[in-house]
Amino acid sequence: MYRFAEHWFRQLLAASPIVSVTGPRQSGKTTLARWMAKQTGRPYLSLENLGLRALAKENPTQFLAQLKNGAILDEVQRVPALMPYLESNLELLPFSRSELAREKKAPSSLENTLLTGGYPPLFNKKTNRQQWFADYLATFVERDLQQWLVVQNIDLFYRFVYRCARQNGQLLHLSSLAEDCGITRNTVRAWISVLEASYLVRRLPPHHAYFKKRTIKAQKLYFSDTGLLCWLLDIHTPEQLLAHPLYKKIFEAWVISEYRKNALNKGTRPAFYFWRDTNGNQIDLIIDKCSHINPVQINPTRDLHKGLFTVISRWMRRSGPMAQFPTLIYGGNLNALRHGVNVRGWQKIR
Structure with missing residues (x-):
């Protein structure tokens, strides 16, 4: 391909x-x-x-x-x-949706797209998804992990990976994760660095260009491939995915990964951030291209109600001329301009 x-x-x-x-x-x-x-x-x-x-x-x-x-x-x-x-x-990251669509191999629905992810072997019809991800994680732990560090308790590391999956899209608090897994903060920091160096997860830092006094300073943690993420969360069907409390966060992970893949495929490396204030208002993704920044809101809903535009519209009014091309990526198919925001269906990320 x-x-x-x-x-x-x-x-x-x-x-x-x-x-x-x-x-x-x-x-x-x-x-x-x-x-x-x-x-x-x-x-x-x-x-x-x-x-x-x-x-x-x-x-x-x-x-x-x-x-x-x-x-x-x-x-x-x-x-x-x-x-x-x-x-x-x-x-080189796993397939982007654009690459799969070009070869007519992209799943037709959003839910199946998230469940499958982008690893090339999964697009062989003979591959069993659940077994493949089980083997993938086992091979990573038994082979690749040893290149980075020595883990005395492999079962504890597995527990850590599963716990990270439940943290996907959430603010990353090292102390809380350490307590949940029964390890030290330094161990959490080291193990996250290994997962990141192996391209399994990415940390998304907060953007501090505006409203500094009221912004959250913690990072977020996102899995790079939603197929692996769904498998770790024991999500195996579209129905389970739609009903899962982390559905929005899984969609966020996929959109952010698609933006990253598209940038790398073009030979560019823009800086990615998020913005969130102490009142919970949030811009899910901020793409800093040096000359300007692009705010992106992400929501898997198929209903384009006015509330989706409230935070990003207010953020644009307060952010000055550097902020350009506000975008909403959502679970529908419409591509249009609404309330001064570029609306893009999930299949049209670019």
């Missing part, structure tokens, strides 16, 4: 002899790397090969010097000594 990141990959290859491909397990990194190696005539080297890995560890400079015509390296994290030499980096 064609990946939108391929265009950006080609630009990186034109400017740099070596491109590293990073992203979560099973996001399609190796498939894209092999395809681009074939298309460009550059060698594809996987450092899962023990011989290559030994050479790279022994003398990184000499190893890279042999790649006179450039190369595409996979599994480069297995040789940390190579990292300082890499000039360019491509982040």
Whole structure:
């Protein structure tokens, strides 16, 4: 399946002899790397090969010097000594909805979109969703986790991951999470960093450009893939999803992830934030593009009632000229301008 990141990959290859491909397990990194190696005539080297890995560890400079015509390296994290030499980096996340729609593989409903997520293997008709996510998490804990830190109590780490799923979209309080899991604040901080480095979760910081005295300063925690998130929350059917108290927060996670994927596929890295005051008024996503900022409200409702626009309209009036293109992403299909806000159906994120 064609990946939108391929265009950006080609630009990186034109400017740099070596491109590293990073992203979560099973996001399609190796498939894209092999395809681009074939298309460009550059060698594809996987450092899962023990011989290559030994050479790279022994003398990184000499190893890279042999790649006179450039190369595409996979599994480069297995040789940390190579990292300082890499000039360019491509982040490849699981499929975006736009990529799936292009190949006519996107689920038709919002609920099935959230339940499936974007990992490429799930779009093979023979894949069992529940078993795949169980295997995915087990492989992460038993293999990938050991690259980052030593966890003495694996069962406790599993409990921590499940507890994080229930925290999705909520304000992140380390002390509360530590108490719930029976671990220290420092352990919570370290384990969240590992989940983030592995692309399983993302922290969303608060935006402080406006109304500083009344804004919340805690971060939020969002899972990067809603398929995995729903599986962790024991949600397996559209009916269960619609009735779940975290349905809105799951939708928020998906929308934020789609914005991030679309940005990375275009070779851009805008800063993402949220805004919330002490009265509970909130802008779910603020995209800071340096020259301007875009506020985005996110709600899975299919009913465009006036109350959806209250906070974002008030926020725009008070935020000055830097704030532009206010947007509402909702669970319906209408694309229009309402109350000065750009309304976009969930299938039209861009």
